[in-house]
Amino acid sequence: MSKIIFFINGRQIAAEDPSGTTTLLEWLREKAYLKGTKEGCNEGDCGACTVIMESMEDNRLIHSAVNSCILFLHQLENKSIRTIEGVSSPEGDLHPVQEAMIKFNGNQCGFCTPGIVMSLVSAHTNGTSDLDTILAGNLCRCTGYDSIINAGEESLQKPRPDWIDNIERPAHQVPQNTGNGTIRNPVCLDEFADWYAENPNATxxxxxxxVGLWVTKDLKSLPTPCFISDIPELKKVKISGNVMTVGAATNLTKFDDVISKYYPSLSVMINRFGSVQIRNVATVGGNIANGSPIGDLPPALIALKSKLILRRKDTRRKLPLEDFFVDYGVQDRQSGEFVEGVEIPLQHEWFRCYKISKRRDQDISAVCGSFLMELNFQTIDDIRIAFGGLAAIPKRASATEAFLQGKTLNLETIQMAMELLETDFKPISDMRASSAYRMQIAKNLLLKYYFGRQRMSGHQQSIPAR
Ligand SMILES: Cc1cc2nc3c(=O)[nH]c(=O)nc-3n(C[C@H](O)[C@H](O)[C@H](O)COP(=O)(O)OP(=O)(O)OC[C@H]3O[C@@H](n4cnc5c(N)ncnc54)[C@H](O)[C@@H]3O)c2cc1C
Ligand code: FES
Ligand code: FES
Structure with a gap:
């Protein structure tokens, strides 16, 4: 049994996990007896289990707040974890965040407190200060957020204590191949591609x-788990001409860093994807490969005319992203084939996307709408409209697109197009939204796109009274 080598609060650990499905939280509390990290929801929602993961990316040390309840031990190879027990100095000096939490009475029962402290310490270390974003993944049921926010506002201004940097970390910076016959942790893309073609039933x-929730909520064991997020090629982002190629294992935080300057509206949406903790690990490839009808990225990437790169052994094929989604739970992916990356054209000025959910943060979309319209003077020359949440798969509004193509862009045309969305989609009702609500939202998003565009172009217009 090969060991997983990582660091906890500056101490090197060699852990075994023959099941491949032990979570860091389980291990911290049951094996390491580090019980400061709490278990609340066990599904990535409440932040009680937040720890900081440090890893080398592109020769930079990255400090990421992550949810330990859905992080598998096998994802930790060559990484360094800081828990609430490792936040104060070895001599017992409190971190500025801890001092401020005490000063402002930032806790009552204290259950959420370690997670909140870890989110704030991570932000403090990274030099970020937007508390709405930093704390979106941490729930407190008793204090009321004022005291926590006051503690955050004061402590994030304070200098970084030196003990935060003076800690033992992994010496080797290149991840090592680990795993045995049934648990894989590959770092070489070609080797992984060959192996997966022979082992297509691996998870x-x-x-x-x-996948974390399949284990913590559905209590599944995973046949042959294969952890792919340490394969360097899968985390690369390249720009060539007007196209960005994003490796499948690029996490949402990094994706936002690279895409935001091209598509600010996509950046706004990414910043409403889960929470900081989720975005720090969730990947672009995972959001596509899971085939979810309500994943946030697919409608946006479809509207942007992105192409998916699929690979089996050393054979690659590219397909328009929309063609990957065949039916609910069915994707155009052959046995032993995996998502290697996605190509995103970068030149579209008039792309906009919108996420509609009950809460601003940490919520799954009821509807996600994405729009791209290129004009030749006032004539619609090229049009893409894609929605999530309206069908069993992320899908283009083909009838609406066909109607708009070649038309003059004005309010009347858009109002006619809004009605055509009923031809394209028959949304279902579920706990997130009713069918009628979804349809009305879809129409309104098209109108919002139009008005937003008119405003940006200096034309003010309002809907005439009916
Ligand atoms: C609390 C919480 C909040 C969330 N919020 C959002 C949200 O706001 N919006 C949203 O869209 N989603 C959300 N999600 C869902 C999830 O975070 C995303 O779908 C995420 O992008 C999945 O990526 P991952 O790398 O974690 O996938 P994983 O869990 O690692 O994998 C997901 C699926 O894809 C497969 N897979 C992964 N990579 C590849 C690959 N390269 N090739 C082939 N198959 C692959 C896996 O086998 C698995 O079937 C949320 C989840 C949680 C727990
Ligand atoms: S226990 Fe709630 S996010 Fe992990
Ligand atoms: S202090 Fe009790 S949950 Fe936050």
């Missing part, structure tokens, strides 16, 4: 933010 795990 691929990138960030594990979906």
């Amino acid at each position: 691929l795990i990138a960030g594990g933010t979906d």
Whole structure:
């Protein structure tokens, strides 16, 4: 049995996990007896289990707040974890965040407190200060957020204590191949591609933010888990001409860093994807490969005319992203084939996307709408409309697109197109939204796109009274 070598609060650990499905939280509490990290929801929602994961990316040390409840031990190879027990100095000096939490009475029962402290310490270490974003993944049921926010506002201004940097970390910076016959942790893309073609029933795990719940909520054991997020090529982002190629295992935080300057509206949406903790591990490839009808990225990437790169052994094929989604739970992916990356054209000025959910943060979309319209003077020359949440798969509004193609862009045309969305989609009702609500939202998003565009172009217009 090969061991997983990682660091906890500066101490090197060699852990065994023959099941491949032990979570870091389980291990911290049951094996390491580090009980400061709490278990709340066990599904990535409440942040009680937040720890900081440090890893080398592109020769930079990255400090990421992550949910330990859905992080598998096998994802930790060559990484360094800081828990609440490792936040104060070895001599017992409190971290500025801890001092401020005490000063402002930031806890009552204290259950959420370690997670909140870890999110704030991570932000403090990274030099970020937007508390709405930093704390979106941490729930407190008793204090009321004022005291926590006051503690955050004060402590994030304070200098970084030196003991945060003076800690033992992994010496070797290149991840090592680990795993045995049934648990794989590959770092070489070609070797992985050959192996997966021969072992197509293996469970691929990138960030594990979906797969983690199969284990913690559905109590599944995973046949042959294969952890792919340490394969360097799968985390690369390249720009060539007007196209960005994003490796499948690129996490949402990094994806936002690279895409935001091209598509600010996509960046706004990414920042409403889960929470900081989720975005720090959830991957672009995982959000596509899971085939979810309500994943946030697919409608946006479809509207942007992205192409998916699929690979089996050394054979690659590219397909328009929309063609990957065949039916609910069915994707155009052959046995032994995996998502290697996605190509995203970068030149579309008039792309916009919108996420509609009950809460602003940490919520799954009821509807996600994405729009791209290129004009030749006032004539619609090229049009893409894609929605999530309206069908069994992320899908283009083909009838609406066909109607708009070649038309003059004005309010009347858009209002006619809004009605055509009823031809394209028959949304279902579920706990997130009713069918009628979804349809009305879809129409309104098209109108919102139009008005937003008119405003940006300097034309003010409002809907005439009916
Ligand atoms: C609390 C919480 C909040 C969330 N919020 C959102 C949200 O706001 N919006 C949203 O869209 N989703 C959300 N999700 C869902 C999830 O985070 C995303 O779908 C995420 O992008 C999945 O990526 P991952 O790397 O974690 O996938 P994993 O869990 O590792 O894998 C997901 C699936 O894809 C497969 N897979 C992964 N990578 C590849 C690959 N390269 N090739 C082939 N198959 C692959 C896996 O085998 C598995 O079937 C949330 C999840 C949680 C727990
Ligand atoms: S226990 Fe709730 S996010 Fe992990
Ligand atoms: S202090 Fe009790 S849950 Fe936050």
